[in-house]
Amino acid sequence: MLFICYPKCSTCKKAQAYLDSKKIKYDYRDIKLDNPTVAELTEWIARSGLDTRKFFNTSGMQYRALELKDKLPNMTGEEMINLLATDGMLVKRPLLITEDKVLVGFKQSDYDKIS
Numbered sequence: 001m002l003f004i005c006y007p008k009c010s011t012c013k014k015a016q017a018y019l020d021s022k023k024i025k026y027d028y029r030d031i032k033l034d035n036p037t038v039a040e041l042t043e044w045i046a047r048s049g050l051d052t053r054k055f056f057n058t059s060g061m062q063y064r065a066l067e068l069k070d071k072l073p074n075m076t077g078e079e080m081i082n083l084l085a086t087d088g089m090l091v092k093r094p095l096l097i098t099e100d101k102v103l104v105g106f107k108q109s110d111y112d113k114i115s
Helices: 010-021 039-050 061-065 068-074 078-085 108-112
Strands: 003-006 028-032 094-099 102-106
Touching: 010 108, 039 078, 061 068, 061 094, 068 078
Parallel strands: 003 028
Antiparallel strands: 003 094, 094 102
16 A cells, blocks of 8 residues: 655644554655656546546645646646646645555545555
8 A cells, every 4th residue: 555645744644643553554655755647646546536636735835826726627637637747746645545445635434444
């Protein structure tokens, strides 16, 4: 299982603490240092069953600076994925990638299902 987060993010810290409390083993990846690639994002979005827009960190400074609220509705899925791959801070986090699931953000009830 792969846990992708930003170390300074409080939601990521909560998710990591949850995984650690349940003694769930995972590989850790700092999204700012090792941004997801186009290929990874394409696969994860398809596996998640979520709309590509759900992978955007809508509360981030970068999202606001790029005025993505107004731009995303006019972008194709491919354009959105290419944009996400340019900067890990645009990606909603944490991401938890398991063999059969891709979880975006931290919702304890979803994490309960994998523990």
